[in-house]
Amino acid sequence: MSKEQLTSYPKEKIHILFLENISDKAVQYFKNNGYENVTKLNGALSEEELIKAVKDVHLLGIRSKTQITAKVLESAKKLQAIGCFCIGTNQVNLKAATKMGVSVFNAPYSNTRSVAELVIGLAIMLIRRIPDKNKAAHEGIWNKVATGSYEMRGKTLGLVGYGSIGTQVSIIAESLGLKVLFYDTETKLPLGNAHPCKSLKDLVGKSDIVSLHVPETAQTKNLINKSILKHFKKGSILINYARGEVVDLDALAHSLKEGHLSGAAIDVFPWEPEKNGDRFTTPLQGLSNVILTPHIGGSTEEAQENIGEDVGVKLYQYLEKGVTNGSHTVPAISLPPVDGAHRILHIHNNVPGVLSAINTELASHHINILGQYLKTNDEIGYVVLDVDKKLSAQAAELLRNVKETIKVRMLY
Secondary structure (H helix, E strand, C coil): HHHHHCCCHHHHHHCECCCCCCCCHHHHHHHHCCCCCCCCCCCCCCCHHHHHCCCCCCCCECCCCCCCCHHHHHHHCCCEEEEEEECCCCCCCCHHHHHCCCCCEECCCCCCHHHHHHHHHHHHHHHHHHHHHHHHCCCCCCCEEEEECCCCCEEEEECCCCHHHHEEEEEEEHHHEEEEEECCCCCCCCCCCEECCCHHHHHHHHHHEEEECCCCCCCCCEEEHHHHHHCCCCCEEEECCCCCEEHHHHHHHHHHHHHEEEEEEEEECCCCCCCCCCCCCCCCCCCEEEEEECCCCCCCCHHHHHHHHHHHHHHHHHHHCCCCCCCCCCCCCCCCCCCCCEEEEEEEECCCCHHHHEEEEHCCCCCEEEEEEEECCCCEEEEEEEEHHHHHHHHHHHHCCCEEEEEEEEEE
16 A cells, blocks of 8 residues: 555545644644644634534544534534544533444543642642641741641542542552552452452542542432532542542532531532633632642643544544544444555444445445455444445445445545
8 A cells, every 4th residue: 555645535625623722743743644724723612613613624623621512413514533632522422423423532541640640749738738828828827737737658548430540540649658449330450459449438438538530421420429428537538530520519518618528629520611711610619628620630741742642643543544443433443454445434324234235236336345344333333345446436436325324435
């Protein structure tokens, strides 16, 4: 396969839109590979603005603020893929994206170190009651006391969720002399000397510091609520750098005011402003020994560059080669280019008989299939076909007329 451009669609006609100040690493990656039609915007867009903006877009890059609804997807007739330049994908209507054959990628591991380091730093600040002393010093009050300040060494850190971030926090914590407990709904192999707990109540009752590392799902909504907060060890600390819906903030504020919890660090909220400078309120504002940050757990220069490269490469590999590894909507397929053939991508509803219909249609027109691969999920099927170059245009047109077809793309 030639090292020249693989995609049959002229690169100057590919429209790429990056929102929310995505790292220039991603922008430069596409430009270095011949894609000049790249637009980068600093902020998020509303649904109405998005509907207008994505009309002719082939690749869309977003972070956590932009909401990709079914209406937005319906207006994006040319959209091939969405890159979520962050850990989560809950800002995208994945069901609608799947139905329309739009591949959705993210970067689940690229900022894990940034979050893990900050969680440890916050734990140290809170257990020493630095927020209170910092506030007093700024107000001109000298408050040199040891009361309520403790060392991390020998304390117990409880991790709710033991995935990529939780395990990194665990390793760093042990190096500082903490005992580590964790609770996860799935069985996980402990790293180092970490110990699993059988229940959430068991974990919070034994932990001096509780840090949350779970996704936002129906099961985790208000996971930390009035009821579970009563089981927290008195004087303990809560850190939430996971998802905003996981903690009932009113219940947490009450627990802090009552003195049951001695401190908290919160980075994510049920409602967050769309852009910098917007007004923001939470029941935790003004409370003692509470650190509030504006969803910056993974916001380091290193993390943003890593995410830009990770998601940028995934989008490029899909656009140029049809590779869907890491996609949350289109089944994962990764095949090398085949010399002497043109490649066609076919996405269809996952119902019996589609592959047979594809093969029958091509065979009836004497189109030889040099290579073929099919993979399905519950909703859709993804077929990669390598066919004779001379007949590829005809093959693509025939495939568009196969029943249950969602999307057909001539790759190269």
